[in-house]
Amino acid sequence: MGLHHWLTERVLLTAFDTLQRRGIRAAHGEACAWQWLPADELRKRQWERLAGLLREAYEDVPFYRRRWDEAGVHPGRIEIEDDLLRIPVLTKSDLVSHCRETISRRYDERELQRWTSGGSTGQTVVFYVDRRTAGSRKAREMRFHEWMGVRPGDRVARLWGSPIEIAQHRRWWRRATERLKNRLLLPAQVLTDDTMAAYAELLTRFRPALIIGFTPALFLFSRFLDRNRITTIRPKAVLTTSATLYPAHRRLHEKVFACRVFDEYGSREGGGIAHECDHHPGALHVAAESVFLEVVKDGRHAAPGEVGEILLTDLTNHAAPMIRYRIMDTASWWPEPCPCGRGLPLLCVASGRVSDLLVTPSGGLVLGEFFVELFDDVGEDVLQFQVVQREVGSLLVKIVPAPSFGEAAEAFLRRGIAAKFGDGTTVVFERCATIPPAPSGKYIVTRCEVPLDFENASGLLDPAQPG
Numbered sequence: 288m289g290l291h292h293w294l295t296e297r298v299l300l301t302a303f304d305t306l307q308r309r310g311i312r313a314a315h316g317e318a319c320a321w322q323w324l325p326a327d328e329l330r331k332r333q334w335e336r337l338a339g340l341l342r343e344a345y346e347d348v349p350f351y352r353r354r355w356d357e358a359g360v361h362p363g364r365i366e367i368e369d370d371l372l373r374i375p376v377l378t379k380s381d382l383v384s385h386c387r388e389t390i391s392r393r394y395d396e397r398e399l400q401r402w403t404s405g406g407s408t409g410q411t412v413v414f415y416v417d418r419r420t421a422g423s424r425k426a427r428e429m430r431f432h433e434w435m436g437v438r439p440g441d442r443v444a445r446l447w448g449s450p451i452e453i454a455q456h457r458r459w460w461r462r463a464t465e466r467l468k469n470r471l472l473l474p475a476q477v478l479t480d481d482t483m484a485a486y487a488e489l490l491t492r493f494r495p496a497l498i499i500g501f502t503p504a505l506f507l508f509s510r511f512l513d514r515n516r517i518t519t520i521r522p523k524a525v526l527t528t529s530a531t532l533y534p535a536h537r538r539l540h541e542k543v544f545a546c547r548v549f550d551e552y553g554s555r556e557g558g559g560i561a562h563e564c565d566h567h568p569g570a571l572h573v574a575a576e577s578v579f580l581e582v583v584k585d586g587r588h589a590a591p592g593e594v595g596e597i598l599l600t601d602l603t604n605h606a607a608p609m610i611r612y613r614i615m616d617t618a619s620w621w622p623e624p625c626p627c628g629r630g631l632p633l634l635c636v637a638s639g640r641v642s643d644l645l646v647t648p649s650g651g652l653v654l655g656e657f658f659v660e661l662f663d664d665v666g667e668d669v670l671q672f673q674v675v676q677r678e679v680g681s682l683l684v685k686i687v688p689a690p691s692f693g694e695a696a697e698a699f700l701r702r703g704i705a706a707k708f709g710d711g712t713t714v715v716f717e718r719c720a721t722i723p724p725a726p727s728g729k730y731i732v733t734r735c736e737v738p739l740d741f742e743n744a745s746g747l748l749d750p751a752q753p754g
């Protein structure tokens with residue numbers, strides 16, 4: 288064991304875990320043990336965990352007590368899986384309106400972490416988690432890294448689009464601990480050729496064992512490396528997350544990085560929910576020790592292979608339970624067991640994209656996350672937004688304004704857009720009462736109707752070909 292691995296695995300991890308009381312080591316040990324349980328034993332234990340959570344939620348959480356009483360549901364009468372269908376679904380709007388009411392009476396709000404979904408689906412959601420939930424998320428991440436052959440202390444680079452992590456990274460202590468943990472964060476809301484050339488040099492020097500890429504950003508970067516014949520970045524594995532990974536893009540990553548690609552399905556609300564193992568069966572293993580997923584179609588549980596909407600129950604969060612949460616994604620259960628031997632169920636996520644790349648008059652491409660960050664800065668003045676581009680040089684910005692939205696916020700948004708797209712871009716604001724979701728149920732943040740030329744990238748703009 289090298290010095291840095293020893294320092295990270297034995298000293299830093301133990302120190303952080305003890306200080307932060309997140310129970311990472313215990314959660315990691317459990318996650319590693321549960322993954323090899325036979326599927327039926329896993330299901331039995333998962334059900335016991337779920338039943339306990341439902342009882343607690345009914346006893347101690349005002350929101351669920353009221354909602355379930357109104358629906359005539361009592362946790363004592365939830366005995367088989369189909370009984371769950373009687374429990375009302377939790378929506379994003381419920382969390383927006385009632386997030387504090389979802390806090391259990393057993394917990395003090397001041398001890399909880401208040402998280403937001405960052406508006407990545409065009410609608411900001413607030414929810415609370417306790418330390419144990421945060422620890423469980425970390426443990427799942429560690430197990431996934433092990434599947435890829437990556438150990439604690441190995442160098443990890445992230446090409447990241449989420450404004451939340453990037454904002455945290457601006458704090459000096461966060462950067463210092465990241466460095467201590469051998470991590471490098473490369474912000475990727477906007478990737479120009481100059482930025483990508485600089486990132487290629489940084490990564491060549493940094494020699495990461497793992498590159499974690501926000502899926503659309505990693506595609507732009509891989510395409511840049513391919514075009515410029517840069518072959519000096521050789522990680523053990525590449526991890527894609529946050530959006531649909533198309534087969535053509537997976538092949539491109541495998542070519543430019545000369546390693547295997549592992550996909551993750553996760554969300555801000557649920558953490559890492561499902562992960563691809565080293566047998567790459569075409570579906571992802573659900574972290575069944577931590578989450579309970581249902582796939583529902585027409586008011587019933589979908590059969591294996593049948594696509595339905597995902598309802599997420601976080602089994603780790605007792606402080607502010609999230610039960611049957613409509614996460615706005617669709618998926619199907621994979622009908623076969625995985626050759627790897629893990630009993631964790633396999634999920635095939637079918638959801639489409641939530642953001643398109645937009646194009647500037649000079650031909651640059653802008654990720655949808657640029658707008659997520661921009662709108663984050665006007666905070667609660669905007670309830671929902673969507674940016675539509677029908678031609679180069681103009682943007683239609685649809686917003687559902689809060690009463691507080693005024694000229695100052697609009698001027699701020701115009702300045703931000705002009706700085707990125709140039710003064711020559713016409714920006715039209717349209718105030719709406721609602722912005723309906725796409726047929727998939729997802730809220731689309733940016734939609735590009737300009738035909739773009741994506742060399743080696745079949746499928747990027749074609750939602751009919753998710754992979």
Ligand SMILES: [Zn+2]
Pocket residue numbers: 564565566567568572625626627628629
């Ligand atoms: Zn497997």
